[in-house]
Amino acid sequence: MPVELTPSQALGLWHAVSREQVRVDSRDLTLRQMAILLEIYLVPPPHSVRGLAATLGVTKPVITRALDTMGALGLVDRVRDQRDRRNVIIKRTVEGALYLEKFGDLIINQGRKL
């Protein structure tokens, strides 16, 4: 089920959502952090640091730092993989799910207003 947008709608939607998000949320997640967060919540687990790094085309420390920050905000969690203890499994949290749910509502509502 594709979404067909005109150029005006596409940029208008991004504009409205960005503006409202800036107005509402003092937590200013970077584009990278947001991309990581969405990857974790929208793609089936498990998620690893190296996997996210490869998917987004960034280095591993970028992922580690983003997880540090978002972990402190309660948006994600990390657990050692007991089957291969070199790995870290990235976990979703209730707070993170709520955060994205609210963000999705913002997108939907701004889309309706276009």
Place this chain on the structure above:
Amino acid sequence: MPVELTPSQALGLWHAVSREQVRVDSRDLTLRQMAILLEIYLVPPPHSVRGLAATLGVTKPVITRALDTMGALGLVDRVRDQRDRRNVIIKRTVEGALYLEKFGDLIINQGRKL
């Protein structure tokens, strides 16, 4: 002409666009910078520092700094208002228009893939 999105489509669109933007563009504009840039290009001029600050609910230095950064990238320009020389008028640039045009295409293409 509203845009009707399901929660899955809304977050899926943001996810896909963020991911591709991270992969493609090393210029990592913050959400605030992006909101300012879109405001300048989508809302009829003239634009002033104080006006943008009020619209986005941030302080003036935030706007000044964002304009410094995006000005250095060639995405916006600043000109003194000759009618009231206290004001600065923020101008669009060809490069900025191209940047947003490409970004709009990215949104449209990712929307189609949902």
Place this chain on the structure above:
DNA sequence: TCCGATCGTTACGCAAGCGTTTCTTTCAAG
């Protein structure tokens, strides 16, 4: 038991954004 490879983290110096405060220029009302 090694020992090289892999995974995630940490350390380093640097660049950029933040909020608050202060400054400079300019305007306009008295």
Place this chain on the structure above:
DNA sequence: CTTGAAAGAAACGCTTGCGTAACGATCGGA
């Protein structure tokens, strides 16, 4: 003129993210 307000920029110290390089822990095959 003088003076108070307004607009934008600059200064301050701080925090956070960056890329690169090095590190410790862990695995798995020789």
